[in-house]
Amino acid sequence: AIKDYFLAQYRYVGEIPTHRKILIEKTRDLRGRNLVVFHAIFGRRINDALSRIFAICLGEKLRTDVRITVSDNGFSLMVSGDKNVDVDDLMREVTSVDIRKILSENIRRTELMKRRFRHCASRSFLILRNYKGHKISVRKQQVNAEKLMRICESIDPNFPIIEETYREILEDLMDVGGAEDIIKRIGKREIIYRVIETRVPSPFAHNLVVLGEADIVLMKDRRERLMELHERIMREIS
Known part of the structure; x- marks a missing residue:
């Protein structure tokens, strides 16, 4: 065949x-x-x-x-x-x-960036999955992550969690x-x-x-x- x-x-x-x-x-x-x-x-x-x-x-x-x-x-x-x-x-x-520059600029506007940032923020304990014994829904986590990403970018575009998100997408998900x-x-x-x-x-x-x-x-x-x-x-x- x-x-x-x-x-x-x-x-x-x-x-x-x-x-x-x-x-x-x-x-x-x-x-x-x-x-x-x-x-x-x-x-x-x-x-x-x-x-x-x-x-x-x-x-x-x-x-x-x-x-x-x-x-x-x-x-x-x-x-x-x-x-x-x-x-x-x-x-x-x-x-x-x-x-690398063009991909980074393009990725910033995608849903992929938002999802991956949530994962990175969760691993860094900046976004909680549980609070006082109650599980936080993925939808709520995503909303919190998007707010956090905007705050981090306003502080420093090269904020460590943002940098890690780009690295994860460009080097782990892609090559x-x-x-x-x-x-x-x-x-x-x-x-x-x-x-x-x-x-x-x-x-x-x-x-x-x-x-x-x-x-x-x-x-x-x-x-x-x-x-x-x-x-x-x-x-x-x-």
């Missing part, structure tokens, strides 16, 4: 991503929405950081929201409408920015150091990238396409979508 999977990918696009080659696929999902799929086999933590930095740069260039889907073997960026994505221009932008290394190697041409365009998402993109479908809840529905994509690929290469 694995051999057939790789063979179908190669027969369809003639390219297989490696640790030294990123395959960038411009395609559309089953609903015709504009997708750019990065086949990057660097692991989920690095891909999580890479996807965010690419999405931030692309969103600023096109002045639109960009939806992200991430897996161990790549990530996809969904762009609204028929806006063209100039991959070479995007790569030049990404290789010239301060990744921003690994992402920085990948971007540097792209800039030095130690890692190359190839751009392809497909009418139907390639086999390696199928999982990301289905993960990005917000209306898929049941595994049965997911299998049906994957089968639909597989059948379309088989018709293309037969």
